[in-house]
Amino acid sequence: xxxxxxxxxxxxxxxxYSPIAWFLIIIFLVQCGITYIKGLDSFSRMQEDGFKIQFxxxxxxxxxxxGVLGTVMKNLYLYLPLLTMGLIxxxxxxxxxxxxxxxxxxxxxxxxxxxxSMMIMSLLLTGIVGIFIVSSYFTVQSPxxxxxxxxxxxxxxxxxxxxxxxxxxxxLTTYQIVAAVCTFVTIGILYSIGGLWEGVPFVRDLTFFxxxxxxxxxxxxxxxxxxxxxxxxxxxxLFLGLSIYKLKAGMESxxxxxxxxxxxxxxxSTLAIGTISSIPSLIAYFDVTENKTNxxxxxxxxxxxxxxxxxxxxxxxxxxxxxxxxxxxxxAYHRNIKAxxxxxxxxxxxxxxxxxxxxxxxxxxxxMKGNTGKTLAQxxxxxxxxxxxxxxxxxxxxxIRKIIDLSKEPNWYTMQLxxxxxxxxxxVFPDNMHWPSETEISAALKRLLKAKMPKVLFINGDLExxxxxxxxxxxxxxxxxxxxxxxxxNQGFDVDTLxxxxxDIPTGIAALVLADPKTALTPVALSxxxxxIDKGGNLLISGEPGKQDLLxxxxxxxxxxxxxxxxVQQSKELQPELATPFLTATxxxxxxxxxxxxxxxxxxxxxxxxxIAYNTTGAYTIKPLLMTNPKVSWLKKDRFVSDSAAVKFxxxxxxxxxxxxxxxxxxxKINGKEQRIVVSGDAxxxxxxxxxxxxxxxxxxxxxxGIFSWLSYGQFPISSFRPPAKDIRVFVTKEQVKVLKxxxxxxxxxxxxxxxxxLLIRRKRK
Numbered sequence: 163x164x165x166x167x168x169x170x171x172x173x174x175x176x177x178x179y180s181p182i183a184w185f186l187i188i189i190f191l192v193q194c195g196i197t198y199i200k201g202l203d204s205f206s207r208m209q210e211d212g213f214k215i216q217f218x219x220x221x222x223x224x225x226x227x228x229g230v231l232g233t234v235m236k237n238l239y240l241y242l243p244l245l246t247m248g249l250i251x252x253x254x255x256x257x258x259x260x261x262x263x264x265x266x267x268x269x270x271x272x273x274x275x276x277x278x279s280m281m282i283m284s285l286l287l288t289g290i291v292g293i294f295i296v297s298s299y300f301t302v303q304s305p306x307x308x309x310x311x312x313x314x315x316x317x318x319x320x321x322x323x324x325x326x327x328x329x330x331x332x333x334l335t336t337y338q339i340v341a342a343v344c345t346f347v348t349i350g351i352l353y354s355i356g357g358l359w360e361g362v363p364f365v366r367d368l369t370f371f372x373x374x375x376x377x378x379x380x381x382x383x384x385x386x387x388x389x390x391x392x393x394x395x396x397x398x399x400l401f402l403g404l405s406i407y408k409l410k411a412g413m414e415s416x417x418x419x420x421x422x423x424x425x426x427x428x429x430x431s432t433l434a435i436g437t438i439s440s441i442p443s444l445i446a447y448f449d450v451t452e453n454k455t456n457x458x459x460x461x462x463x464x465x466x467x468x469x470x471x472x473x474x475x476x477x478x479x480x481x482x483x484x485x486x487x488x489x490x491x492x493x494a495y496h497r498n499i500k501a502x503x504x505x506x507x508x509x510x511x512x513x514x515x516x517x518x519x520x521x522x523x524x525x526x527x528x529x530m531k532g533n534t535g536k537t538l539a540q541x542x543x544x545x546x547x548x549x550x551x552x553x554x555x556x557x558x559x560x561x562i563r564k565i566i567d568l569s570k571e572p573n574w575y576t577m578q579l580x581x582x583x584x585x586x587x588x589x590v591f592p593d594n595m596h597w598p599s600e601t602e603i604s605a606a607l608k609r610l611l612k613a614k615m616p617k618v619l620f621i622n623g624d625l626e627x628x629x630x631x632x633x634x635x636x637x638x639x640x641x642x643x644x645x646x647x648x649x650x651x652n653q654g655f656d657v658d659t660l661x662x663x664x665x666d667i668p669t670g671i672a673a674l675v676l677a678d679p680k681t682a683l684t685p686v687a688l689s690x691x692x693x694x695i696d697k698g699g700n701l702l703i704s705g706e707p708g709k710q711d712l713l714x715x716x717x718x719x720x721x722x723x724x725x726x727x728x729x730v731q732q733s734k735e736l737q738p739e740l741a742t743p744f745l746t747a748t749x750x751x752x753x754x755x756x757x758x759x760x761x762x763x764x765x766x767x768x769x770x771x772x773x774i775a776y777n778t779t780g781a782y783t784i785k786p787l788l789m790t791n792p793k794v795s796w797l798k799k800d801r802f803v804s805d806s807a808a809v810k811f812x813x814x815x816x817x818x819x820x821x822x823x824x825x826x827x828x829x830x831k832i833n834g835k836e837q838r839i840v841v842s843g844d845a846x847x848x849x850x851x852x853x854x855x856x857x858x859x860x861x862x863x864x865x866x867x868g869i870f871s872w873l874s875y876g877q878f879p880i881s882s883f884r885p886p887a888k889d890i891r892v893f894v895t896k897e898q899v900k901v902l903k904x905x906x907x908x909x910x911x912x913x914x915x916x917x918x919x920x921l922l923i924r925r926k927r928k
Contacts, residue, residue, distance in 0.1 A: 165267055169275025174282060176252075177245070179925050183283075184918030186241050188911045190234075191290050195906035197233045198223065198294045202301060203899045205892045218887035220298065220305045224313060225382045230294055231313045235378060238324055243345035245283060246328025247338040249276045250409070255336040269409045273402055277329055284321035288314055293910075297902070304888035308450030309384035316381030319394040323374065324349060326401035333408045349374070370496050371436040384451035392439035396432045403428040442510035453884050458504050461880045462604045466508045468611055473511045475580040476502065476588075479566065482520040482542055482556050484573035486590055487549070490516040501597055518555055519562035520546075521573075572645050581610040591647040600882030602647065605654030608880075615656045616672035616874035623661040623687070625680035627845060630659075634851035637677065640866055648853070648863045650870060654878030662687035672874040673700040673838075678845035682712055691716070698832040700873045704845035707772040720828055721780035722841055725773040729822065729843075730802065730809050731795040738802075738809045739770045741795060741844070743788035743824045745861060752787075752827075753868030754883040756861070764861035766825075767852050771844030773797050773822035782830045786823035787840070788865075797822055827872070838873050 177183040201223040208215060224230045291314060298305050324345075331344040352374040374397070377390055407424040410416075438444065449456045458466075478498065480490025488494060498514055499506075506512045520542040536544075543553040562568070566578060577588040586609040588598055598606075609615065620629050620637065629641040641657040643649045650657050660667065660674075663684050667674065674694060683691065695701065705713045707728040714723050729741040736742075742765035750757045766788055776784045799816035802809050811817050825847075828839040846852055852862050867879060894902070 165271045166275040166278055169267075169272060170278040170282065173249070173276055173279035177279070177283065178918075178921065181918070181922060182244060184914065184922075186244060187286070187290070188914050188918075190241060190287055191914065192907060192911055193237065194230050194234060194291055194294055195903075195910070197228070197230045198297070199899060199903045199906060201229065202892065202894065202902070203896060206894055206896045206899050209892055210896060215890045216886065218306070218889050219302050219892065220310065220889045221887075223298065223302070224295065224310060230291060231317055231382060234291060235317060235320060238320060239346060239349045241287070242321065242324040242328050243331075243342040243349075246280060246325055246332055246345060247342035248332065249280070249329050250332040250405070251336050251338050251341045252332075255338075269413070270406050273329065273405045273409065277326060277398075277402060280325035280329065281322055284318055284325060287321060288318045291317060294906075301892055301894045301902075302889050303891040303893065306384065306452045306889065308452060312381045312384045312386055312450050313378075315386065316378035319381075319391075320374075320378055323394050323397045326398040326405075327352075330401040330405045330408070333405045368433060368437075371433070371440060380456070383456055384449065385456040386448040386450060388444070388446040389439045393436065396435050396439075399435075400428060400432040403432075442506050445507070447507050452888075455884055456504070458508070458600055459880075459882060462505075462600055462607075462882070463508055465604055465607050465611070465880070466505060469509060469581065469607065471511060472582055473513055474509065474607075474610075475513045475515065476577055477515040477517060477580070478575055478577045479562070479568060480516060480518045480575045481573050482518065482545055483522060484575070485592070486575040486596075487518070489575040489590060490518055491549075491551075492516075504600075505603065517557065517562070517565070519557040519559070520553075521559040521562060521568070570644075579606055579610055584610050584612065586610055589644060589652065592645060593647060595647070598652075599647070601654075601879045602652050604880035604882075605652065605878060608654060608878075614670075615654060616870075616877050617656040617658065617670070618650060618673050618675060618870060618873075619658055619660040619667070619671055620675045620677065621662055621679075621687075621691075622659045623663050624683055627677040627849065629657060632850060635846065635849050637848055637850070639850040639853045640848045646853075648867060650867075653867060653870075654880065655870060655874070662690045666690065667694045667699070671699070672877070673702055673870065675702045675704075677702075677704045677848070678706050678709065679712055680709075683716075688716070695719075698835060698837040700837060701839045702842075702869065702873065703839070704842040704848070705772065706843075706845050707770055710772070717841065720776075720782055720839065720841070721778070721784065722774060722776045722826065722828070724843055725775050725797060725822075727772060727797050727799040727816075728802075729768075729771050729773060729790060729795055729824065730798045730811075731790070733794070737769075741768045741771045741790060741824060742766065742860075743768065743771075743790045745865065746786050746789055748785040748827060749787040749825075749865065749868070752872040753864065754881050755864050756868045764864075766847055766862055766865050767855055767860050768824055768842075768844035768847045769852070770846065771824050771842075773824060774826055774841060774843050776823070776826060782828040782839070785827050787825040787827055788823065788842075790822045790824060792819055792821045795822075796820075838875075840869055840873065 205215065205219055205223070222229060224232075226232050227236075295305075295310050295314065298310075327348050328341070328345040331348060332338075332341040334344065335341050352372060354375070355369045355373050371393070377393055380387055380390060404425065407421070407428065410424075411421050447457075478490045480487050489498075494516070495514075498516070502512055502514060520538070522538065539553065539558070542556065546553050546556065557565070568576065571587060572589065574592075575590050577590075579586050579588055586606050588603065588606040590596055590598060605615075618641075620626065620641070622628070627635060627637045629637045632638050632643070639646050639649060641649060642651045644651065646652070655672070663686055667690055674691075676691070703713065703717070705724050710724045710726060717723060728739065730738045731741050732738065733740070744763065744765055745756060768788070773790070778784060796811050796817055796819040798809065799818075800812075811819060813819075824844060825840065825842040828837075828841065830837050847862055848866050852860075855862075871877075871879060
C-alpha cells in the first residue's frame with residue numbers, strides 16, 4: 163500500500179506541477195458556477211415576479227438535465243481524457259517505464275497508484291460541486307440532503323469509471339493526444355452501446371449492462387441500487403485489469419494464447435459479475451430522499467405482498483395500425499423494465515412480454531381509405547416497412563383474435579396482467595404522463611386478487627346524465643372512458659346504471675348517484691330511493707338551477723334546499739354563469755391530493771350552479787365542500803342571459819352577495835356505520851366538458867375522485883400522492899445573486915489561478 167500511495171503522490175505532483183490540471187479545475191469551477199448562478203437567478207426573478215414555485219428547486223438547480231450535476235455529467239468527457247492521457251503514455255514516451263519495470267515494484271502497484279491519484283483528483287472535482295451544494299443551504303429553503311449526496315456519489319463514481327478508461331487508453335500508446343482521443347471514443351461507445359441489438363434478447367442484456375448512459379439517473383433522483391454500484395465497480399475492474407495485463411505483456415515473454423486468455427478472463431468475469439448483479443432478486447435499493455419519492459407507497463406494497471410468490475405475467479399488445487407501437491416493439495424492452503422496476507423491487511417474479519400484431523379494431527377501418535385496392539396485410543406490410551420492420555414480426559388479425567379479445571380496448575398499446583389464471587387489462591393513456599401511474603397499476607393488481615371493487619350505480623330513466631355518452635353534458639369521461647386516466651373505471655371502481663322503476667337497488671354498493679333528473683321520479687322510484695337512504699346507503703345528488711322543484715322535496719329530509727336563482731361570477735375572461743368555488747378544509751380532507759390543491763387555492767369549475775341552504779339542527783352533520791367568493795360572485799334571483807349585456811347585482815330584485823356553499827357533505831351514524839351523502843347545486847362539474855376545461859387551478863379531476871373515494875370509505879383509488887416539495891423558495895434576491903456571481907465566477911477562479919501560478923513559478927525556479 164505504501165508503494166501505491168507513493169506513486170499516487172508522485173502522480174498528483176506531476177499533475178499540479180503542470181498548467182493543464184489547474185486550467186481544467188478553473189474551467190470546471192467556472193462551468194459549475196455559470197450553471198448554478200443561471201438557475202438561481204432564474205428562480206429569484208420568478209419569485210420576485212410573484213410566481214409561486216410548486217416544484218423542487220434543488221432538483222432543477224442540481225439534478226435536472228440543465229442542473230449543475232446534470233450538466234457536469236454530460237461534459238465530463240471533456241475533462242477526464244485530458245487528465246488521464248499522460249498517466250502511462252508519458253512514462254512510455256520518456257522511457258521511465260523501463261525503470262519501473264526493472265524496479266521491485268509490481269505492475270499492479272503502478273496501475274493502482276496511478277488510478278488512486280485520479281480517485282483523489284475526482285474527489286477534488288466532486289468537492290468543487292460540493293461548494294455549490296453547501297451554498298444551496300443558504301440560498302434555498304429545505305434542500306433534500308439525501309438526494310444531493312446521492313447525486314454527488316453518482317458524479318464521483320462516474321469520474322472514477324472514466325478515469326479507469328483513460329488509464330487503459332494511456333497504456334495503449336506513447337502519444338498522449340492519441341490516448342485522449344481513444345478515451346473520447348471509448349466513452350462515446352459506452353454511451354451508445356445500450357441501444358444496439360435490442361431485438362436480440364441475450365445480446366441486448368449484455369449491451370445494456372455495458373452502457374454507461376443513464377447509470378447515474380437513479381442516483382440523481384435519490385435512489386441508490388446495488389446493481390449501479392456494482393456496474394461502476396466492474397467497469398473500474400475491467401479497465402484496470404486490462405491495463406495491468408497490457409503492461410505485463412510489455413515486460414513478459416508469454417505466448418499469444420496466454421495473453422488472449424488473460425484478457426478474455428477479465429472480460430468474461432466482468433460480464434458474469436454484471437449479469438449476476440442485475441438479477442432482480444439480488445438487487446438492493448436505498449431510497450435516500452426525504453419523502454421516499456422513489457418508493458411505491460405502503461398500500462401498494464401491501465397489495466404486491468398479497469400476490470405472494472406466484473408469478474405475475476405482464477403482456478403488452480402493440481398494434482402496428484394503432485398508436486404507441488414504440489411501447490411494445492423490441493427496442494422498448496429496457497424502457498418497460500425501467501417502468502416496472504419500482505414494483506419488481508418488491509416482487510421479482512414479474513414477467514414482462516410483448517406481442518406485436520396488426521388489426522383495425524376500434525379504428526373504423528379508416529386505415530383502408532387511403533389504400534384502395536390493397537388488402538389489410540399489404541397495408542400493414544407497407545407501414546411495417548416504413549419502420550424498418552417486416553410483417554413476419556406481427557401476428558395477423560386472425561392469430562391475435564385467437565389469443566385475446568381486444569375489441570373493447572383502445573387500438574393502441576394495452577397490457578394484460580395474468581395471475582393464477584385470472585386476467586385484467588392495464589392501459590396507457592394519451593396524456594403527458596402516458597404510462598399508468600401507481601394508482602392505476604394498484605387498481606389492476608387489486609382486480610387480480612379478486613378484491614371487491616367499490617361499485618357506483620348511476621340512476622337513469624328520468625333523463626339523468628348518461629355515463630355511456632361522450633357529449634359535453636354527459637358523464638362517460640368521469641365513469642368508464644377507458645382512454646381517460648381519471649375515469650372511475652381506471653381508478654379502481656366498477657360503474658353501471660340502474661333504473662329505479664324497473665330494478666331494485668342491490669346491497670353492498672359503494673354509492674348511488676342521482677345526477678340532474680329532468681322529470682320527476684315516479685312514486686316507485688322515490689320509494690326505493692327512500693328505502694336505500696333509510697338503510698344508510700351512501701348517495702350523491704347533483705341538481706341544476708331550475709330543478710329545485712324536482713329535488714327540494716326529497717332534500718328536505720336532510721335539512722337542505724337548493725336556493726332559487728343561479729350564481730353569477732364576474733370575470734374578464736369567463737362567462738358570468740361559470741362559478742369557480744374554492745375547496746374548503748372539509749373538502750381537502752376527503753382525499754390526500756385535495757389537501758395540496760386546497761393550499762394551492764385551486765377551484766372547481768361549475769357552469770350555471772345554484773347555491774345550497776342548510777340548517778344544522780337535523781340528524782345529519784352538514785359541512786360545506788365548495789364555497790363561492792363574495793367579492794366576485796353573488797346569487798342572482800332572476801334568470802339572466804349571459805351573452806346579451808353585463809349581468810348586474812340587483813339587491814332590490816332579491817340578489818344576495820355572500821359566500822354560498824355549492825356542494826356540501828352530510829354524515830350520520832346509522833346501522834353501525836357512517837352514512838355519507840354529497841349534495842351539489844351543479845351537475846356539470848362532473849361532465850365531459852368540464853373535465854376538458856383543464857388548467858393549473860381547476861381541481862375537477864381531483865375533486866370528483868375525492869368525492870367517490872370518500873363515499874367508498876377511502877377504499878379506492880389507492881393514491882400515489884406524495885407530499886409537495888419543501889424546497890420551493892429561494893432566500894436570495896436577484897441583486898444578491900449578482901454578488902454570488904462575482905464570487906463564484908471571478909473571485910474563486912482568481913484565487914485558484916493565483917495559487918496555481920505561484921506554485922508553478924516556484925517550481926520553475928527550483
